[in-house]
Amino acid sequence: MAEALAASLPAPQAAPTPAAPTYEAIPASMSKVIDIEAEIPVTCVQLDGLVVTKIIKHCRDAPSVSSAHGLLLGLDLDGTLEISNSFPLPHHVADDDDKSNKSIARYQASMLRSLKEVQSDDSVVGFYQATSMGAFFSQALVDTQAIHQDRLRHGGIVVVHDITTTARGTASFRAFRLTKAFLDAYKRNNFSTSSLISHRLTFSSIMEEIPVKIRTNALLSSFLTTLTQPSYSPLPDVSPVQAVSTSLPPSFSTLNLGTPGLTKNLEQIIDSLDQYKTEEGNLAYLQRQIAREKMRADSYVAKRKEENAARVAQGLAPLPEEDISRMFKIPHDPSRLESMLLLGQVDAYAKSLAVTSSAGLVKMYAAKASSGV
Numbered sequence: 523m524a525e526a527l528a529a530s531l532p533a534p535q536a537a538p539t540p541a542a543p544t545y546e547a548i549p550a551s552m553s554k555v556i557d558i559e560a561e562i563p564v565t566c567v568q569l570d571g572l573v574v575t576k577i578i579k580h581c582r583d584a585p586s587v588s589s590a591h592g593l594l595l596g597l598d599l600d601g602t603l604e605i606s607n608s609f610p611l612p613h614h615v616a617d618d619d620d621k622s623n624k625s626i627a628r629y630q631a632s633m634l635r636s637l638k639e640v641q642s643d644d645s646v647v648g649f650y651q652a653t654s655m656g657a658f659f660s661q662a663l664v665d666t667q668a669i670h671q672d673r674l675r676h677g678g679i680v681v682v683h684d685i686t687t688t689a690r691g692t693a694s695f696r697a698f699r700l701t702k703a704f705l706d707a708y709k710r711n712n713f714s715t716s717s718l719i720s721h722r723l724t725f726s727s728i729m730e731e732i733p734v735k736i737r738t739n740a741l742l743s744s745f746l747t748t749l750t751q752p753s754y755s756p757l758p759d760v761s762p763v764q765a766v767s768t769s770l771p772p773s774f775s776t777l778n779l780g781t782p783g784l785t786k787n788l789e790q791i792i793d794s795l796d797q798y799k800t801e802e803g804n805l806a807y808l809q810r811q812i813a814r815e816k817m818r819a820d821s822y823v824a825k826r827k828e829e830n831a832a833r834v835a836q837g838l839a840p841l842p843e844e845d846i847s848r849m850f851k852i853p854h855d856p857s858r859l860e861s862m863l864l865l866g867q868v869d870a871y872a873k874s875l876a877v878t879s880s881a882g883l884v885k886m887y888a889a890k891a892s893s894g895v
Contacts, residue, residue: 564676564732565601567697571738573608578693580610581652581685588662589613590652590685593630595643598676603732605681606643608650609633646670648678648697655787655874656694657794658682659725659866661859667700667729668708679732686783686874695736698729713862714855725866784878791871798864808856819850 573594584590592610596603611626637644648670651663663680670678677699684694700708703721707713717723823846830840 562598562601564598564603564679566603566733566735567679567681568602568604568735568737569681569695570596570604570606571736571742573605574693574695574736576608576610577650577681577683577695578688581683581688584613584652586613587652587654587685590683592650593633593646594648594650594679594681595637595645596647597643597645598647603647603676603679604737605647607637611649646674646678647676648674648680650681650683653682653684655686655783655790655871656684657790657867657870657874659728659863659870661863664700664708664728664859664863667698668705671700671705681734695734697732697734699732701727701730704728713857713859715858716855718858718862723862725862725869728862728866784875784882787871787875787878791868791875794864794867794871798861798868801861801864805856805858805861808853812853812855815850815852819846819852822846822849 577592580592581587581590590610591613592608594605595607595609596605598604612629634644634646649666651658667678667680670680679697679699682696682698684696687694703723704727707717707721707723710717713723826841826844833840
């Protein structure tokens, strides 16, 4: 019966499909005029509370510090780079770097496509990297940031998260980007001594820091407030210690008179100094090779001039000039980029050591004064 009634009813008419709107393409000559935000320099980086928690969790669960990195998503508005989301990138420990890079690229494209489907921010504005004891200078970080600053509209930024400081109870987030002088030398691939002098480059002028603000919404703030409020047990027969509890109990780790990580910090400084000494030895060896080849070329040129002078005095034609660069392979001036990065590592470890030791001294003096010793 139901089938007969359904057959007797008129067939439902399909709703007319609305015509897809058409948009006129923006001429290439007008694209820069319309994109006003591109002309406003970024002066501040704003991290959403969700991004902060995701970065902290990823860096804490990562097997190593170097493997904790990912992309930052958001938009720029009136000079403020608002980062609203992030996702980690996989870390492949394999011999074939080409396959691992392709795998990471496919994963990144898949994640961005999925975020776009759910109407979430899918604009890459930079990346984040975990670090230990504040030392984040590395060749890989510089190369990645140079690529981002070349391809992204505002150059992109790198957010450095110090897991050592976070373990002590203070979350550390710093934003950096490469300076114009360093980018100029990087594009020319020239980090010789003369290039560093002309660009006035040192380890402290490789990157410039951008102020960071953390934004939390009212819902997250109220939730954290409820976690810190004490809750009373409804059971009558409980000890006074167990009668009151909180989801986020207070931490007394700052009262510890010890200096955790001090030995590790000293070991890192010694290792960085050893690496810097080795690098300086390699540079000195290359400089001696260059000087030796230049001396051979200069002696050959002087000898050829003497021979030509003697031939001219005898009334003979001088010998033709030869290309010295083909006869003597004089190496180019060695790059000092690695030594600059190592100096940056040593400086970061030294600053971290100063902070740790000063806090330990203050606590020991306070303990001594309170004990009356």
